[in-house]
Amino acid sequence: MQQYRIETHMHTSETSACAAIPGEEIVRLYKQRGYDTVIITDHFHPRFVRSHAGLSWQEKVERYLAGFRAAAAEGSRIGVHVILGMELRFTEGPNDYLVYGFHEDFLFNNPDLHELGLKRFRGLTLPHGIRIYQAHPFRKGMQLADPALIDGIEVFNGNVQHDSGNSAAKAYAEQQGLAMISGSDAHWEEDLGNGGLVSPRPVTTREELVELLISGDYQLLGDWSS
Ligand SMILES: [Zn+2]
Ligand SMILES: [Zn+2]
Numbered sequence: 457m458q459q460y461r462i463e464t465h466m467h468t469s470e471t472s473a474c475a476a477i478p479g480e481e482i483v484r485l486y487k488q489r490g491y492d493t494v495i496i497t498d499h500f501h502p503r504f505v506r507s508h509a510g511l512s513w514q515e516k517v518e519r520y521l522a523g524f525r526a527a528a529a530e531g532s533r534i535g536v537h538v539i540l541g542m543e544l545r546f547t548e549g550p551n552d553y554l555v556y557g558f559h560e561d562f563l564f565n566n567p568d569l570h571e572l573g574l575k576r577f578r579g580l581t582l583p584h585g586i587r588i589y590q591a592h593p594f595r596k597g598m599q600l601a602d603p604a605l606i607d608g609i610e611v612f613n614g615n616v617q618h619d620s621g622n623s624a625a626k627a628y629a630e631q632q633g634l635a636m637i638s639g640s641d642a643h644w645e646e647d648l649g650n651g652g653l654v655s656p657r658p659v660t661t662r663e664e665l666v667e668l669l670i671s672g673d674y675q676l677l678g679d680w681s682s
Contacts, residue, residue: 465639468523471498479526489649493537513567552591594621608635612678614650615641638676
């Protein structure tokens with residue numbers, strides 16, 4: 457049976473100050489590692505917004521999209537599907553949320569969306585079919601989100617610089633009956649390809665990504681033993 461690898465959580469150095477690899481290069485590295493689809497989830501973080509104080513919201517979003525656009529251009533050259541996502545943190549608290557299934561217009565059209573907080577953001581996005589997964593919920597400093605306001609949690613986070621409590625996250629998701637995803641949280645080459653999803657069908661668009669996530673018809677990549 458044909459299988460397709462999907463990265464759900466990765467950063468580009470153009471947009472995420474904490475990441476080391478530019479969008480063009482990281483897409484090439486993912487192709488070498490056998491991934492078919494990558495979702496760029498740069499930090500949409502209050503710190504990012506503050507760092508561009510003085511720019512209009514439209515200009516801030518343009519800056520935010522720089523890494524995604526570089527990745528998407530390279531992906532179309534070399535045959536990797538590149539989909540826009542984000543790792544969103546609100547001003548209300550320390551949690552990070554992986555958000556999937558939106559077009560860049562959604563960012564342009566919702567100024568200061570990082571100030572909404574999870575509850576209002578959920579109300580805004582649910583009618584559009586946008587999916588929200590809490591990233592690394594058992595990493596130090598995180599708080600468990602209300603399960604009613606999310607679609608699931610990241611039960612494997614492959615970033616080697618953090619202890620993300622992956623075993624605890626998986627046990628919690630199983631106990632709560634929450635949907636699970638896995639991602640590398642790639643910032644540096646050592647993280648790259650540590651996690652992700654394996655799908656029986658290709659995922660080439662955000663719509664197909666949402667369908668896959670709703671279906672639950674995928675396997676999780678990751679090593680829970682360490
Ligand atoms: Zn980061
Ligand atoms: Zn991340």
